[in-house]
Structure formats: C-alpha cells, structure tokens
Amino acid sequence: MNQANIDNDLFAEQRIGQAIRIAEAILFASAEPVTGKMLAERLPDDVALDAVMERLVAAYANRGVNVVRVDDAWALRTAPDLGFLLRRDAPQQKKLSRAALEVLSTIAYHQPVTRAEIEDVRGVETSKGTLDLLLESGWVRMRGRRRTPGRPVTYGTTQGFLDHFGLAELRDLPGMEELKGAGLLSPRMPSNFAVPVPPVDGDLLGPDEDELTDIDLEELGLLTPRVTED
Amino acid sequence: MNQANIDNDLFAEQRIGQAIRIAEAILFASAEPVTGKMLAERLPDDVALDAVMERLVAAYANRGVNVVRVDDAWALRTAPDLGFLLRRDAPQQKKLSRAALEVLSTIAYHQPVTRAEIEDVRGVETSKGTLDLLLESGWVRMRGRRRTPGRPVTYGTTQGFLDHFGLAELRDLPGMEELKGAGLLSPRMPSNFAVPVPPVDGDLLGPDEDELTDIDLEELGLLTPRVTED
C-alpha cells in the first residue's frame, strides 16, 4: 500500500467517522425512531447509511444505551438489563385488559385483519372500548379496506407498536414462523391442517386420557384421523 | 503482578464498566440534568462516582453527543459543532384543536360541503379562524361554488390530507358500521342516522358545483387582483 492509498483510507475513515457522529446526535435528540430516509438526508452524500448504522449499532452494543432498529427507522433505547434501575422514575403504565391484549395480538399476527376475522379468532364479539382503546394507544391503526364484497376496513399495527414491544419488524413477533407453519394464522382451517396422529396403541395413552369420556372414542372415529366408513 | 492481582483488576474493571453503563442509561433517560448525588445512589457502592464520570466524559469526548457538567449535575448534550442539526426557537408542531378536528372531519366526510352545511352537521357556528387554519394546514381546500342562491364556496380535502392520514382514497374513511365496530360510534344510533360515503374521486365536481374561477378567488381575497395593462 502506498502513501496515497493510506491517505485515501484515512480520509474515508474521517468521513464515516463524522457521519457516525451526525447519526448519533440525531438519534440522541429524538425520542421517536428516526427513519433511515431522514438520516440519510443529513449524512454526507458519499457515505452509505447501512455502513454507518452497522458501525453505530456495534459501537453501542455493550453500552448502557443501544441502537435499535424499528421497522425502517432507528432509535436509541436504554439497555433492557438496566430497566430495573430506571423504572422507579417512570410513570406507571396503564395495563391492558386481557381482552384488549388478545385483540392486539390477534391483529399483530393476522394483519391485515378485519373486525369480523378478529371476532372469528376469539369467538366473541369485540366489546366496545377495546378497538378504540387500541387505536387511541397508537399501537393499532386502520390500514385500508379488504378487496372483498362490502370492502371491510382492515386493521394492523403501527411503528409505535414495534417500538413499544422492542421488535425490529413484524417477522420478529415471537413464534411467528411456527404459527404460520402450523396454519394457525389462516382465517379458515387449511386443508392440510396438521392433526397429529395419536398413538394407535391404546396402551400408550396416558392414565388421565382414559378419563376423557365414557363413550367409546374408537367407535366414533375421533381418535384416528381415518375417514369414517359409511 | 500475580494472578490474584490480575483477577482483582479484571473484577474491578467489570464493576466500573457496569457503573459506566448505568450512569450512561440514567443520563440518557432523564429529562433533566442528574445530580452527582443521585447518580452515586444508583451506582454500585464500591465504585467512585468521580472515576466513573471521568471515564464517561472521556468516552463521549469526540462523539456526536458529549457528557457535560452543569453545576453539580451531569447531562448529555449534542456536540457543539453539530448544533445545526437541531432547530432552535423553531415552532413546534401544533396539535389541532378539537373544533378544528371536528370541522376537518366534517369536511372529509361531507365534501363537497359549504360552511352553512358544516354548521348544520355540527350544530354550532364555525369560526372563520378555524377554516382559515385548516386551509393553512394544507389539508382543506376550496373546491368550487354551490349552484344555489349566494353561490356559497364548497370545501373539500386535499391530497396532502390523504397522505397525512395514511388514506389511499377518500372512500377508505370508515363508514357508519365500521365506526360502530371500532367502538367510536354507539351501536344504537337512531334509524335516521347516516354517515355519508365520500366521493370516489375527490377532484370531480359535484352536479351542483361550479369550478372556482379567478374572479371568485379574487373576491375571496386569495388572488391579488390583476393589474390591467393599459
């Protein structure tokens, strides 16, 4: 490597160093996640945002404050392991009711989802004050309309939802892939819905399984998924 | 130095490292400068505050954000050379008043709508200031004139309105059933109650609507009168 190359590298390093400082200052100033687009506009033209953010994420990885991605945006957040020290100053948050939480997770996992579909999943009408509370909290939004007769409004989650639950994207929802794979995120029972084949040998059934019913299950064809004989 | 000493040093280093993380998180999350006393209370007992802060100040010395001392307290501040990123004395975003939101939503649902019609829907008089504010916001526009006596101006929403509220088209505004479903409207509204369906194309003039002409705009004081050339 000759001197010119070394100088070039040094110069590039200075440029990226300054870009990192700028990104850092912007993220520090903002309580809300800042979009990549907004960040890119403030950085020097010849610096790639991805490279800057990668370095910034690494620099803060073990600090008391971390750089996290929220959808297409970035934010600085305190490290989760220090929460117990900071919590005492934080105002108590209102807890979500069990129903509201269930509606929220149904919307998160099934979005875009109509109200009728939410009610089908939960088997109960959504009580008044649940959806509007979630809309008001800023975690849920109306996304658009379904292209089916009646054009029902569809619901989805917001960036605020991702931010609140520490998710970089919807794919990070816990168990998302397994649930999808198991067909449990479909509005209707999938034709290939996996009903595991229970043991054929009756002796393998657990002791508490015998108490299920006094009706002969084998006769009803409920134990084995074989097609009922006519 | 023997092994025991090295182990001791490593342990001490870990302790101070954790103390630095804690101080960093507290400064970050605090709305105000944090006093040395308050910091010391939260740090591990065997760690000296001065040593921690000295290291923290040094760590941030060349960053986009610095740790600064304010009297007997500490705070994080944007590096002075990056001050241009922040906007001083700039007007904050203003929340729309309740009255303005009511007028805006009435215009959105009932457009094209005249001022008298807005008042009819709301049951209260609409101040000129509110309409001016909405026009200024860029979400509301004068669309035309109603072909009725007095030729009142009709109001409608803009593309900027759709963009801001994340609507693909006006018809994405939820209808009566959906407002009920979301818990925003009581499920038991009088039978004669209806929520209008906004037009498919917000730009098309209604059958009883005339285009605004330059003369109209002049009359409304929105266009400076043309100086007729001699």
Added chain:
Amino acid sequence: MNSTRNEGETAQPVPAEELWADAKTQGLSEPELVVDVAGFEGPLDLLLHLARNQKVDLSQISVVALAEQYIGFIDQVRAMRLELAADYLVMAAWLAFLKSKLLIPKQRDEEGESGEELAAVLQFRLKRLEAMREAAARLVNRDRLGRDVFARGAPEALEMDRSVTFEASLYDLLAAYAVQRQRQAVSNVQIAARGVWSLQDARDLLVRMVGRSGQWSALDRFLAQYLTEPAQRRSLLASSFAASLELIREGKLEVRQDGAFEPIYMRPGQPRPRLVGDVN
C-alpha cells in the same frame, strides 16, 4: 400435559392471567360450580378452558366429551337461573347439533360437511385461539418501552424538513367526527328493551348458526332448548320464524318442513363450494 407449549422460551413467562389488569381468576381455577361466565371471554374461551381440563393436546381431544361438558356447564348455569349471553346459548345449541351428528352414523344421502369435519374445524379454532393467547402472553412479557427500556428523556427538536406544522392522527380525526355526530343525534337515541328476542337478534343468531352448520338442521329447536324462560322460548321461535322468512326472501336461507308441526329444517340458501350435487 400440553405438548404444543414447548417453544424453547429462555425465561419462563409470567402466566398471562397474572399480567392482565382485570384477571378474574374465578372460573379459571375454581371448580365449575362457581360460575362466573363474565370471567370468560365468550363461549370459545369457555370451551378452551374445558378442553384444557381434559389435559391432552387439543388435537387429541374428544369433541363429544367436550360438547357434553359444555352443555352440562350451561345447564348448571341455567339451573342457577343466571342470565347467559346469547353467544353461549348459540354455542350450546351448535354443540348439541354437532354431538348428534357425531353420534349418529352418517347417512348415505347426507349432504354437507360430516360431523368429523365440523369437529376438526372446532379443534382448529380452539388451537388458533390458544395460539393467540400464548402469543399475547409472550408479547406482554417482552422488554417494553417505558417499562424495561427507555427513550431519551430530554428530546430536542430536530432540524428536519417538516412540511406539516399541524399534527393529528386518523384516530383523532375519526373520534372527533363520531363524537360530534353522536352529540347531535343523542336526543333521539332510544335504548331497546331486552327480555324478548327481537327480529334482529333472532336473525343474527340464525345467520351465525346456519353458516356454521351448513346443512339441514332444526336450529331454532336447538336454540330454544337452551332458554330458561318459556316466554323467551316462544319469543325466540316467533322471531326466528319471522327472521327466517326474511332470510328466505333474500335468498340466504332455505327451509323444509316434513309435515304440520314437524321441526323446521334450515340451511344456507347460497350454494357453497362444498355443496355440490344438490338433490331436489
């Protein structure tokens, strides 16, 4: 125990019930005799709770046993003369119908979904509800902003291009609209008296039940069986009959009666993909 609940969680999550603000544990942990139906989030929740008590994987559950337990539960509640939401009754009626289908061998000329298929759909719905419930528990146990993780305490305004100087969310807009329209209309609002089954109530129930069964069944009889008051039974039969005429006119329902005073059978009017080879 439940074999679906091994997701490899690092930390043992707090049981969701304990995190819910209004967690009324009665009905969840206590014997079924102490009935607080309000503690359940609807009939499917109750079913899931009963299924859980069978202590097996949901796929191996006995739907017949489950139906009997549910119906038994509803009977107990009725014996105590507690008022039950219509949804619970609809489910009881439907389960009684499903049970009869499962117990009676399938007829050669019978159309529509078999009892086994309907039972599989029920299992699917129970599994899906349970999955969402577990997901909710995992979600609420995450490191949450404002509780475990914190944002900048002293944010500063950024010199960003802001073309809009006003802020308002779609929710603000819709809430403002609804509130003012409601305020204007409030003088006319009438609260309908309960006690009889209105045409609309009966119609809603029929639509839901017919949609679920998908074939000839005497739904109103199933339903009436689960009403405590004879007067309510009459009211329901009358309303559901009138509502069924309305639904027939709209082409949404077909009815059949084999003779005077015989049960009236109903099924959906629109031929659905599964109903090929209509025999008429």
